[in-house]
Amino acid sequence: MIESQKSYESSLYGILYLVPTPIGNLGDMTYRAVSTLKEVDLIAAEDTRHTQRLLNHFEITTSQISFHEHNTQERIPQLLEVLKKGEDVAQVSDAGMPSISDPGFELVQACIQAGISVVPLPGANAGVTALIASGLAPQPFTFIGFLKRKKKEQREQWEELKNREETMIFYESPFRVKEMIHNLISVLGSERSVVVCRELTKRYEEFIRGSAKEVFEWLESHEVKGEICVIVAGNLNPEEEEKSAFPEDIKTHVEWLMNSQAISSKDAIKQVAQSRNIKKQTVYQAYHEL
Structure with a gap:
Protein backbone atom coordinates (compact mmCIF):
# COMPACT_ATOMS: atom_id res chain seq x y z
CA MET A 1 0.00 0.00 0.00
CA ASN A 125 28.72 10.35 8.21
CA ALA A 126 32.03 8.49 8.49
CA GLY A 127 31.63 6.32 5.39
CA VAL A 128 30.96 9.10 2.89
CA THR A 129 33.53 11.37 4.56
CA ALA A 130 36.18 8.68 4.06
CA LEU A 131 35.04 7.95 0.52
CA ILE A 132 35.43 11.46 -0.88
CA ALA A 133 39.03 11.73 0.36
CA SER A 134 40.05 8.16 -0.47
CA GLY A 135 41.10 8.86 -4.05
CA LEU A 136 38.97 5.94 -5.24
CA ALA A 137 35.97 6.40 -7.53
CA PRO A 138 33.23 8.04 -5.42
CA GLN A 139 30.40 6.75 -7.59
CA PRO A 140 28.89 4.34 -7.81
CA PHE A 141 29.57 3.12 -4.29
CA THR A 142 28.00 0.64 -1.91
CA PHE A 143 28.00 0.72 1.89
CA ILE A 144 28.66 -2.67 3.50
CA GLY A 145 29.45 -1.67 7.08
CA PHE A 146 30.91 -4.33 9.39
CA LEU A 147 31.84 -7.73 7.97
CA LYS A 148 31.22 -10.93 9.91
CA ARG A 149 33.94 -11.68 12.45
CA LYS A 150 34.56 -15.39 11.89
CA LYS A 151 37.28 -16.04 9.32
CA LYS A 152 35.32 -18.52 7.23
CA GLU A 153 32.16 -16.42 7.17
CA GLN A 154 34.08 -13.27 6.31
CA ARG A 155 35.86 -14.97 3.41
CA GLU A 156 32.51 -16.15 2.13
CA GLN A 157 31.38 -12.52 2.18
CA TRP A 158 34.45 -11.49 0.20
CA GLU A 159 33.60 -14.20 -2.33
CA GLU A 160 30.18 -12.62 -2.75
CA LEU A 161 31.69 -9.14 -3.12
CA LYS A 162 34.74 -9.82 -5.30
CA ASN A 163 33.05 -9.00 -8.61
CA ARG A 164 31.21 -5.90 -7.42
CA GLU A 165 32.21 -3.04 -9.69
CA GLU A 166 31.37 -0.17 -7.34
CA THR A 167 33.66 1.20 -4.62
CA MET A 168 32.87 -0.46 -1.28
CA ILE A 169 32.74 1.17 2.17
CA PHE A 170 33.40 -0.85 5.33
CA TYR A 171 33.65 -0.13 9.06
CA GLU A 172 36.10 -2.13 11.16
CA SER A 173 37.68 -2.29 14.58
CA PRO A 174 41.38 -1.30 14.80
CA PHE A 175 41.97 -4.70 16.43
CA ARG A 176 40.58 -6.62 13.44
CA VAL A 177 41.49 -4.46 10.45
CA LYS A 178 44.73 -6.35 9.69
CA GLU A 179 42.90 -9.69 9.59
CA MET A 180 40.22 -8.09 7.42
CA ILE A 181 42.81 -7.02 4.83
CA HIS A 182 44.44 -10.47 4.99
CA ASN A 183 41.09 -12.11 4.22
CA LEU A 184 40.50 -9.58 1.45
CA ILE A 185 43.83 -10.52 -0.18
CA SER A 186 43.01 -14.23 -0.04
CA VAL A 187 39.89 -13.67 -2.16
CA LEU A 188 40.22 -10.37 -4.07
CA GLY A 189 43.97 -10.56 -4.60
CA SER A 190 46.89 -8.48 -3.41
CA GLU A 191 46.65 -5.74 -6.04
CA ARG A 192 43.14 -4.44 -5.27
CA SER A 193 43.34 -0.77 -4.22
CA VAL A 194 42.52 -0.18 -0.56
CA VAL A 195 42.38 2.88 1.68
CA VAL A 196 42.32 2.61 5.47
CA CYS A 197 40.99 5.80 7.06
CA ARG A 198 41.27 6.38 10.78
CA GLU A 199 40.27 9.05 13.28
CA LEU A 200 38.28 11.04 10.72
CA THR A 201 37.82 14.74 11.60
CA LYS A 202 40.09 14.35 14.63
CA ARG A 203 43.63 15.58 15.31
CA TYR A 204 45.28 12.30 14.26
CA GLU A 205 43.23 11.78 11.08
CA GLU A 206 45.16 9.54 8.71
CA PHE A 207 44.71 7.87 5.30
CA ILE A 208 46.76 4.80 4.33
CA ARG A 209 46.46 4.32 0.56
CA GLY A 210 47.90 1.55 -1.60
CA SER A 211 47.42 -1.96 -2.90
CA ALA A 212 45.95 -4.51 -0.49
CA LYS A 213 49.43 -6.04 -0.09
CA GLU A 214 51.04 -2.67 0.64
CA VAL A 215 48.37 -1.72 3.14
CA PHE A 216 48.65 -5.10 4.90
CA GLU A 217 52.44 -4.72 5.19
CA TRP A 218 51.96 -1.23 6.60
CA LEU A 219 49.47 -2.54 9.18
CA GLU A 220 51.94 -5.25 10.23
CA SER A 221 54.52 -2.64 11.18
CA HIS A 222 52.27 0.04 12.71
CA GLU A 223 49.92 0.13 15.68
CA VAL A 224 46.48 1.29 14.58
CA LYS A 225 44.13 3.07 16.96
CA GLY A 226 40.79 4.83 16.74
CA GLU A 227 37.71 4.54 14.56
CA ILE A 228 38.38 2.84 11.21
CA CYS A 229 36.80 3.07 7.75
CA VAL A 230 38.10 0.90 4.92
CA ILE A 231 37.45 1.87 1.31
CA VAL A 232 37.97 -0.87 -1.30
CA ALA A 233 38.08 -0.28 -5.05
CA GLY A 234 35.53 -2.07 -7.18
CA ASN A 235 36.47 -4.77 -9.67
CA LEU A 236 37.12 -3.10 -13.02
CA ASN A 237 37.28 -6.43 -14.87
CA PRO A 238 34.78 -8.68 -13.09
CA GLU A 239 34.47 -11.26 -15.86
CA GLU A 240 38.24 -11.59 -16.20
CA GLU A 241 38.68 -11.97 -12.45
CA GLU A 242 35.89 -14.52 -12.31
CA LYS A 243 37.71 -16.59 -14.91
CA SER A 244 41.16 -16.28 -13.36
CA ALA A 245 40.12 -16.53 -9.71
CA PHE A 246 39.84 -20.30 -9.65
CA PRO A 247 40.87 -23.40 -11.65
CA GLU A 248 38.70 -24.57 -14.55
CA ASP A 249 38.39 -28.12 -13.21
CA ILE A 250 35.72 -28.38 -10.48
CA LYS A 251 37.60 -30.91 -8.33
CA THR A 252 40.77 -28.84 -8.49
CA HIS A 253 38.72 -25.78 -7.57
CA VAL A 254 37.40 -27.51 -4.43
CA GLU A 255 40.88 -28.66 -3.42
CA TRP A 256 42.28 -25.19 -4.09
CA LEU A 257 39.74 -23.61 -1.74
CA MET A 258 40.37 -26.23 0.95
CA ASN A 259 44.09 -25.50 0.90
CA SER A 260 43.96 -21.71 0.51
CA GLN A 261 41.26 -21.11 3.12
CA ALA A 262 41.88 -24.11 5.42
CA ILE A 263 38.23 -25.21 5.20
CA SER A 264 36.47 -28.57 4.95
CA SER A 265 35.47 -30.20 1.66
CA LYS A 266 31.81 -29.57 2.60
CA ASP A 267 32.35 -25.82 2.92
CA ALA A 268 34.53 -25.72 -0.18
CA ILE A 269 31.87 -27.52 -2.22
CA LYS A 270 29.29 -24.98 -1.07
CA GLN A 271 31.52 -22.06 -2.10
CA VAL A 272 32.33 -23.58 -5.47
CA ALA A 273 28.64 -24.11 -6.20
CA GLN A 274 27.89 -20.48 -5.30
CA SER A 275 30.76 -18.97 -7.30
CA ARG A 276 30.04 -21.11 -10.39
CA ASN A 277 26.26 -20.80 -9.98
CA ILE A 278 25.74 -24.56 -10.19
CA LYS A 279 24.12 -27.13 -7.91
CA LYS A 280 26.04 -28.42 -4.87
CA GLN A 281 25.23 -31.96 -5.96
CA THR A 282 27.07 -31.37 -9.25
CA VAL A 283 30.15 -30.15 -7.38
CA TYR A 284 29.90 -33.01 -4.88
CA GLN A 285 29.82 -35.59 -7.66
CA ALA A 286 32.72 -33.97 -9.51
CA TYR A 287 34.85 -33.79 -6.36
CA HIS A 288 34.19 -37.41 -5.35
CA GLU A 289 34.36 -38.57 -8.98
CA LEU A 290 30.95 -40.23 -8.79
Missing part, protein backbone atom coordinates in the same frame (compact mmCIF):
# COMPACT_ATOMS: atom_id res chain seq x y z
CA ILE A 2 1.32 3.45 -0.95
CA GLU A 3 2.13 5.74 1.98
CA SER A 4 2.74 9.49 1.74
CA GLN A 5 4.34 11.51 4.54
CA LYS A 6 4.07 15.30 4.60
CA SER A 7 6.65 15.87 7.30
CA TYR A 8 5.49 19.22 8.64
CA GLU A 9 1.75 18.95 8.11
CA SER A 10 -0.30 19.49 11.27
CA SER A 11 -0.77 16.27 13.22
CA LEU A 12 -1.96 15.13 16.62
CA TYR A 13 1.25 13.12 16.94
CA GLY A 14 4.74 14.34 17.62
CA ILE A 15 7.67 14.00 15.19
CA LEU A 16 10.61 11.62 15.38
CA TYR A 17 13.75 13.54 14.37
CA LEU A 18 16.83 11.57 13.33
CA VAL A 19 19.72 13.78 14.39
CA PRO A 20 23.31 13.10 13.31
CA THR A 21 26.09 13.87 15.78
CA PRO A 22 29.81 14.58 15.12
CA ILE A 23 32.06 11.61 14.31
CA GLY A 24 34.90 13.27 16.22
CA ASN A 25 35.08 17.02 15.77
CA LEU A 26 32.39 18.86 17.72
CA GLY A 27 32.63 21.69 15.20
CA ASP A 28 30.76 19.47 12.74
CA MET A 29 27.53 19.74 14.74
CA THR A 30 25.05 21.73 12.63
CA TYR A 31 23.01 24.70 13.84
CA ARG A 32 19.84 22.80 12.98
CA ALA A 33 20.93 19.74 14.96
CA VAL A 34 21.63 21.87 18.05
CA SER A 35 18.33 23.73 17.82
CA THR A 36 16.39 20.50 17.25
CA LEU A 37 17.92 18.85 20.33
CA LYS A 38 17.00 21.95 22.34
CA GLU A 39 13.41 22.06 21.09
CA VAL A 40 12.30 18.41 21.28
CA ASP A 41 10.71 16.97 24.40
CA LEU A 42 12.97 13.93 24.69
CA ILE A 43 16.26 12.61 23.30
CA ALA A 44 16.63 8.86 22.71
CA ALA A 45 20.39 8.27 22.93
CA GLU A 46 22.51 5.20 22.26
CA ASP A 47 24.68 6.01 25.30
CA THR A 48 23.24 8.71 27.54
CA ARG A 49 26.60 9.34 29.26
CA HIS A 50 28.33 9.88 25.92
CA THR A 51 25.54 12.11 24.61
CA GLN A 52 25.44 14.11 27.84
CA ARG A 53 28.95 15.42 27.12
CA LEU A 54 27.70 16.64 23.74
CA LEU A 55 24.63 18.24 25.33
CA ASN A 56 26.75 19.96 27.98
CA HIS A 57 29.05 21.40 25.32
CA PHE A 58 26.13 23.01 23.49
CA GLU A 59 24.21 23.90 26.67
CA ILE A 60 21.29 21.61 25.84
CA THR A 61 19.13 20.66 28.81
CA THR A 62 16.62 18.31 27.14
CA SER A 63 15.96 15.05 29.02
CA GLN A 64 17.38 11.77 27.70
CA ILE A 65 16.33 8.13 27.62
CA SER A 66 18.61 5.26 26.63
CA PHE A 67 17.91 3.57 23.31
CA HIS A 68 20.42 0.94 22.17
CA GLU A 69 20.58 -2.50 20.58
CA HIS A 70 19.97 -4.30 23.88
CA ASN A 71 16.74 -2.50 24.89
CA THR A 72 15.16 -1.79 21.48
CA GLN A 73 12.05 -3.92 21.98
CA GLU A 74 11.42 -2.46 25.43
CA ARG A 75 11.94 1.15 24.39
CA ILE A 76 10.01 1.32 21.11
CA PRO A 77 6.53 1.07 22.73
CA GLN A 78 7.57 3.69 25.30
CA LEU A 79 8.80 6.10 22.62
CA LEU A 80 5.68 5.55 20.51
CA GLU A 81 3.56 6.43 23.54
CA VAL A 82 5.48 9.70 23.96
CA LEU A 83 5.10 10.54 20.26
CA LYS A 84 1.37 9.72 20.26
CA LYS A 85 0.90 12.24 23.08
CA GLY A 86 2.07 14.91 20.64
CA GLU A 87 5.60 15.22 22.03
CA ASP A 88 8.63 15.33 19.74
CA VAL A 89 11.55 12.91 20.09
CA ALA A 90 15.09 13.18 18.71
CA GLN A 91 17.04 9.98 18.19
CA VAL A 92 20.84 10.08 18.19
CA SER A 93 23.64 7.53 18.05
CA ASP A 94 27.06 7.97 19.63
CA ALA A 95 28.53 9.30 16.37
CA GLY A 96 27.25 9.99 12.89
CA MET A 97 23.89 9.04 11.44
CA PRO A 98 21.32 7.02 13.42
CA SER A 99 20.54 3.61 11.84
CA ILE A 100 23.88 3.41 9.96
CA SER A 101 25.52 0.53 11.88
CA ASP A 102 23.73 1.95 14.92
CA PRO A 103 20.25 1.62 16.49
CA GLY A 104 17.30 3.36 14.87
CA PHE A 105 15.95 1.30 12.00
CA GLU A 106 13.34 -0.57 14.05
CA LEU A 107 12.09 2.68 15.63
CA VAL A 108 11.74 4.29 12.21
CA GLN A 109 9.73 1.30 10.97
CA ALA A 110 7.47 1.39 14.03
CA CYS A 111 6.80 5.12 13.61
CA ILE A 112 5.96 4.73 9.91
CA GLN A 113 3.53 1.93 10.70
CA ALA A 114 1.91 4.10 13.39
CA GLY A 115 1.51 7.09 11.06
CA ILE A 116 4.14 9.18 12.90
CA SER A 117 6.31 11.50 10.81
CA VAL A 118 10.01 10.66 10.64
CA VAL A 119 12.23 13.64 9.80
CA PRO A 120 15.94 13.10 9.01
CA LEU A 121 18.55 15.83 9.47
CA PRO A 122 21.68 15.83 7.27
CA GLY A 123 25.06 15.73 8.92
CA ALA A 124 28.24 13.83 9.66
Whole structure:
Protein backbone atom coordinates (compact mmCIF):
# COMPACT_ATOMS: atom_id res chain seq x y z
CA MET A 1 0.00 0.00 0.00
CA ILE A 2 1.32 3.45 -0.95
CA GLU A 3 2.13 5.74 1.98
CA SER A 4 2.74 9.49 1.74
CA GLN A 5 4.34 11.51 4.54
CA LYS A 6 4.07 15.30 4.60
CA SER A 7 6.65 15.87 7.30
CA TYR A 8 5.49 19.22 8.64
CA GLU A 9 1.75 18.95 8.11
CA SER A 10 -0.30 19.49 11.27
CA SER A 11 -0.77 16.27 13.22
CA LEU A 12 -1.96 15.13 16.62
CA TYR A 13 1.25 13.12 16.94
CA GLY A 14 4.74 14.34 17.62
CA ILE A 15 7.67 14.00 15.19
CA LEU A 16 10.61 11.62 15.38
CA TYR A 17 13.75 13.54 14.37
CA LEU A 18 16.83 11.57 13.33
CA VAL A 19 19.72 13.78 14.39
CA PRO A 20 23.31 13.10 13.31
CA THR A 21 26.09 13.87 15.78
CA PRO A 22 29.81 14.58 15.12
CA ILE A 23 32.06 11.61 14.31
CA GLY A 24 34.90 13.27 16.22
CA ASN A 25 35.08 17.02 15.77
CA LEU A 26 32.39 18.86 17.72
CA GLY A 27 32.63 21.69 15.20
CA ASP A 28 30.76 19.47 12.74
CA MET A 29 27.53 19.74 14.74
CA THR A 30 25.05 21.73 12.63
CA TYR A 31 23.01 24.70 13.84
CA ARG A 32 19.84 22.80 12.98
CA ALA A 33 20.93 19.74 14.96
CA VAL A 34 21.63 21.87 18.05
CA SER A 35 18.33 23.73 17.82
CA THR A 36 16.39 20.50 17.25
CA LEU A 37 17.92 18.85 20.33
CA LYS A 38 17.00 21.95 22.34
CA GLU A 39 13.41 22.06 21.09
CA VAL A 40 12.30 18.41 21.28
CA ASP A 41 10.71 16.97 24.40
CA LEU A 42 12.97 13.93 24.69
CA ILE A 43 16.26 12.61 23.30
CA ALA A 44 16.63 8.86 22.71
CA ALA A 45 20.39 8.27 22.93
CA GLU A 46 22.51 5.20 22.26
CA ASP A 47 24.68 6.01 25.30
CA THR A 48 23.24 8.71 27.54
CA ARG A 49 26.60 9.34 29.26
CA HIS A 50 28.33 9.88 25.92
CA THR A 51 25.54 12.11 24.61
CA GLN A 52 25.44 14.11 27.84
CA ARG A 53 28.95 15.42 27.12
CA LEU A 54 27.70 16.64 23.74
CA LEU A 55 24.63 18.24 25.33
CA ASN A 56 26.75 19.96 27.98
CA HIS A 57 29.05 21.40 25.32
CA PHE A 58 26.13 23.01 23.49
CA GLU A 59 24.21 23.90 26.67
CA ILE A 60 21.29 21.61 25.84
CA THR A 61 19.13 20.66 28.81
CA THR A 62 16.62 18.31 27.14
CA SER A 63 15.96 15.05 29.02
CA GLN A 64 17.38 11.77 27.70
CA ILE A 65 16.33 8.13 27.62
CA SER A 66 18.61 5.26 26.63
CA PHE A 67 17.91 3.57 23.31
CA HIS A 68 20.42 0.94 22.17
CA GLU A 69 20.58 -2.50 20.58
CA HIS A 70 19.97 -4.30 23.88
CA ASN A 71 16.74 -2.50 24.89
CA THR A 72 15.16 -1.79 21.48
CA GLN A 73 12.05 -3.92 21.98
CA GLU A 74 11.42 -2.46 25.43
CA ARG A 75 11.94 1.15 24.39
CA ILE A 76 10.01 1.32 21.11
CA PRO A 77 6.53 1.07 22.73
CA GLN A 78 7.57 3.69 25.30
CA LEU A 79 8.80 6.10 22.62
CA LEU A 80 5.68 5.55 20.51
CA GLU A 81 3.56 6.43 23.54
CA VAL A 82 5.48 9.70 23.96
CA LEU A 83 5.10 10.54 20.26
CA LYS A 84 1.37 9.72 20.26
CA LYS A 85 0.90 12.24 23.08
CA GLY A 86 2.07 14.91 20.64
CA GLU A 87 5.60 15.22 22.03
CA ASP A 88 8.63 15.33 19.74
CA VAL A 89 11.55 12.91 20.09
CA ALA A 90 15.09 13.18 18.71
CA GLN A 91 17.04 9.98 18.19
CA VAL A 92 20.84 10.08 18.19
CA SER A 93 23.64 7.53 18.05
CA ASP A 94 27.06 7.97 19.63
CA ALA A 95 28.53 9.30 16.37
CA GLY A 96 27.25 9.99 12.89
CA MET A 97 23.89 9.04 11.44
CA PRO A 98 21.32 7.02 13.42
CA SER A 99 20.54 3.61 11.84
CA ILE A 100 23.88 3.41 9.96
CA SER A 101 25.52 0.53 11.88
CA ASP A 102 23.73 1.95 14.92
CA PRO A 103 20.25 1.62 16.49
CA GLY A 104 17.30 3.36 14.87
CA PHE A 105 15.95 1.30 12.00
CA GLU A 106 13.34 -0.57 14.05
CA LEU A 107 12.09 2.68 15.63
CA VAL A 108 11.74 4.29 12.21
CA GLN A 109 9.73 1.30 10.97
CA ALA A 110 7.47 1.39 14.03
CA CYS A 111 6.80 5.12 13.61
CA ILE A 112 5.96 4.73 9.91
CA GLN A 113 3.53 1.93 10.70
CA ALA A 114 1.91 4.10 13.39
CA GLY A 115 1.51 7.09 11.06
CA ILE A 116 4.14 9.18 12.90
CA SER A 117 6.31 11.50 10.81
CA VAL A 118 10.01 10.66 10.64
CA VAL A 119 12.23 13.64 9.80
CA PRO A 120 15.94 13.10 9.01
CA LEU A 121 18.55 15.83 9.47
CA PRO A 122 21.68 15.83 7.27
CA GLY A 123 25.06 15.73 8.92
CA ALA A 124 28.24 13.83 9.66
CA ASN A 125 28.72 10.35 8.21
CA ALA A 126 32.03 8.49 8.49
CA GLY A 127 31.63 6.32 5.39
CA VAL A 128 30.96 9.10 2.89
CA THR A 129 33.53 11.37 4.56
CA ALA A 130 36.18 8.68 4.06
CA LEU A 131 35.04 7.95 0.52
CA ILE A 132 35.43 11.46 -0.88
CA ALA A 133 39.03 11.73 0.36
CA SER A 134 40.05 8.16 -0.47
CA GLY A 135 41.10 8.86 -4.05
CA LEU A 136 38.97 5.94 -5.24
CA ALA A 137 35.97 6.40 -7.53
CA PRO A 138 33.23 8.04 -5.42
CA GLN A 139 30.40 6.75 -7.59
CA PRO A 140 28.89 4.34 -7.81
CA PHE A 141 29.57 3.12 -4.29
CA THR A 142 28.00 0.64 -1.91
CA PHE A 143 28.00 0.72 1.89
CA ILE A 144 28.66 -2.67 3.50
CA GLY A 145 29.45 -1.67 7.08
CA PHE A 146 30.91 -4.33 9.39
CA LEU A 147 31.84 -7.73 7.97
CA LYS A 148 31.22 -10.93 9.91
CA ARG A 149 33.94 -11.68 12.45
CA LYS A 150 34.56 -15.39 11.89
CA LYS A 151 37.28 -16.04 9.32
CA LYS A 152 35.32 -18.52 7.23
CA GLU A 153 32.16 -16.42 7.17
CA GLN A 154 34.08 -13.27 6.31
CA ARG A 155 35.86 -14.97 3.41
CA GLU A 156 32.51 -16.15 2.13
CA GLN A 157 31.38 -12.52 2.18
CA TRP A 158 34.45 -11.49 0.20
CA GLU A 159 33.60 -14.20 -2.33
CA GLU A 160 30.18 -12.62 -2.75
CA LEU A 161 31.69 -9.14 -3.12
CA LYS A 162 34.74 -9.82 -5.30
CA ASN A 163 33.05 -9.00 -8.61
CA ARG A 164 31.21 -5.90 -7.42
CA GLU A 165 32.21 -3.04 -9.69
CA GLU A 166 31.37 -0.17 -7.34
CA THR A 167 33.66 1.20 -4.62
CA MET A 168 32.87 -0.46 -1.28
CA ILE A 169 32.74 1.17 2.17
CA PHE A 170 33.40 -0.85 5.33
CA TYR A 171 33.65 -0.13 9.06
CA GLU A 172 36.10 -2.13 11.16
CA SER A 173 37.68 -2.29 14.58
CA PRO A 174 41.38 -1.30 14.80
CA PHE A 175 41.97 -4.70 16.43
CA ARG A 176 40.58 -6.62 13.44
CA VAL A 177 41.49 -4.46 10.45
CA LYS A 178 44.73 -6.35 9.69
CA GLU A 179 42.90 -9.69 9.59
CA MET A 180 40.22 -8.09 7.42
CA ILE A 181 42.81 -7.02 4.83
CA HIS A 182 44.44 -10.47 4.99
CA ASN A 183 41.09 -12.11 4.22
CA LEU A 184 40.50 -9.58 1.45
CA ILE A 185 43.83 -10.52 -0.18
CA SER A 186 43.01 -14.23 -0.04
CA VAL A 187 39.89 -13.67 -2.16
CA LEU A 188 40.22 -10.37 -4.07
CA GLY A 189 43.97 -10.56 -4.60
CA SER A 190 46.89 -8.48 -3.41
CA GLU A 191 46.65 -5.74 -6.04
CA ARG A 192 43.14 -4.44 -5.27
CA SER A 193 43.34 -0.77 -4.22
CA VAL A 194 42.52 -0.18 -0.56
CA VAL A 195 42.38 2.88 1.68
CA VAL A 196 42.32 2.61 5.47
CA CYS A 197 40.99 5.80 7.06
CA ARG A 198 41.27 6.38 10.78
CA GLU A 199 40.27 9.05 13.28
CA LEU A 200 38.28 11.04 10.72
CA THR A 201 37.82 14.74 11.60
CA LYS A 202 40.09 14.35 14.63
CA ARG A 203 43.63 15.58 15.31
CA TYR A 204 45.28 12.30 14.26
CA GLU A 205 43.23 11.78 11.08
CA GLU A 206 45.16 9.54 8.71
CA PHE A 207 44.71 7.87 5.30
CA ILE A 208 46.76 4.80 4.33
CA ARG A 209 46.46 4.32 0.56
CA GLY A 210 47.90 1.55 -1.60
CA SER A 211 47.42 -1.96 -2.90
CA ALA A 212 45.95 -4.51 -0.49
CA LYS A 213 49.43 -6.04 -0.09
CA GLU A 214 51.04 -2.67 0.64
CA VAL A 215 48.37 -1.72 3.14
CA PHE A 216 48.65 -5.10 4.90
CA GLU A 217 52.44 -4.72 5.19
CA TRP A 218 51.96 -1.23 6.60
CA LEU A 219 49.47 -2.54 9.18
CA GLU A 220 51.94 -5.25 10.23
CA SER A 221 54.52 -2.64 11.18
CA HIS A 222 52.27 0.04 12.71
CA GLU A 223 49.92 0.13 15.68
CA VAL A 224 46.48 1.29 14.58
CA LYS A 225 44.13 3.07 16.96
CA GLY A 226 40.79 4.83 16.74
CA GLU A 227 37.71 4.54 14.56
CA ILE A 228 38.38 2.84 11.21
CA CYS A 229 36.80 3.07 7.75
CA VAL A 230 38.10 0.90 4.92
CA ILE A 231 37.45 1.87 1.31
CA VAL A 232 37.97 -0.87 -1.30
CA ALA A 233 38.08 -0.28 -5.05
CA GLY A 234 35.53 -2.07 -7.18
CA ASN A 235 36.47 -4.77 -9.67
CA LEU A 236 37.12 -3.10 -13.02
CA ASN A 237 37.28 -6.43 -14.87
CA PRO A 238 34.78 -8.68 -13.09
CA GLU A 239 34.47 -11.26 -15.86
CA GLU A 240 38.24 -11.59 -16.20
CA GLU A 241 38.68 -11.97 -12.45
CA GLU A 242 35.89 -14.52 -12.31
CA LYS A 243 37.71 -16.59 -14.91
CA SER A 244 41.16 -16.28 -13.36
CA ALA A 245 40.12 -16.53 -9.71
CA PHE A 246 39.84 -20.30 -9.65
CA PRO A 247 40.87 -23.40 -11.65
CA GLU A 248 38.70 -24.57 -14.55
CA ASP A 249 38.39 -28.12 -13.21
CA ILE A 250 35.72 -28.38 -10.48
CA LYS A 251 37.60 -30.91 -8.33
CA THR A 252 40.77 -28.84 -8.49
CA HIS A 253 38.72 -25.78 -7.57
CA VAL A 254 37.40 -27.51 -4.43
CA GLU A 255 40.88 -28.66 -3.42
CA TRP A 256 42.28 -25.19 -4.09
CA LEU A 257 39.74 -23.61 -1.74
CA MET A 258 40.37 -26.23 0.95
CA ASN A 259 44.09 -25.50 0.90
CA SER A 260 43.96 -21.71 0.51
CA GLN A 261 41.26 -21.11 3.12
CA ALA A 262 41.88 -24.11 5.42
CA ILE A 263 38.23 -25.21 5.20
CA SER A 264 36.47 -28.57 4.95
CA SER A 265 35.47 -30.20 1.66
CA LYS A 266 31.81 -29.57 2.60
CA ASP A 267 32.35 -25.82 2.92
CA ALA A 268 34.53 -25.72 -0.18
CA ILE A 269 31.87 -27.52 -2.22
CA LYS A 270 29.29 -24.98 -1.07
CA GLN A 271 31.52 -22.06 -2.10
CA VAL A 272 32.33 -23.58 -5.47
CA ALA A 273 28.64 -24.11 -6.20
CA GLN A 274 27.89 -20.48 -5.30
CA SER A 275 30.76 -18.97 -7.30
CA ARG A 276 30.04 -21.11 -10.39
CA ASN A 277 26.26 -20.80 -9.98
CA ILE A 278 25.74 -24.56 -10.19
CA LYS A 279 24.12 -27.13 -7.91
CA LYS A 280 26.04 -28.42 -4.87
CA GLN A 281 25.23 -31.96 -5.96
CA THR A 282 27.07 -31.37 -9.25
CA VAL A 283 30.15 -30.15 -7.38
CA TYR A 284 29.90 -33.01 -4.88
CA GLN A 285 29.82 -35.59 -7.66
CA ALA A 286 32.72 -33.97 -9.51
CA TYR A 287 34.85 -33.79 -6.36
CA HIS A 288 34.19 -37.41 -5.35
CA GLU A 289 34.36 -38.57 -8.98
CA LEU A 290 30.95 -40.23 -8.79
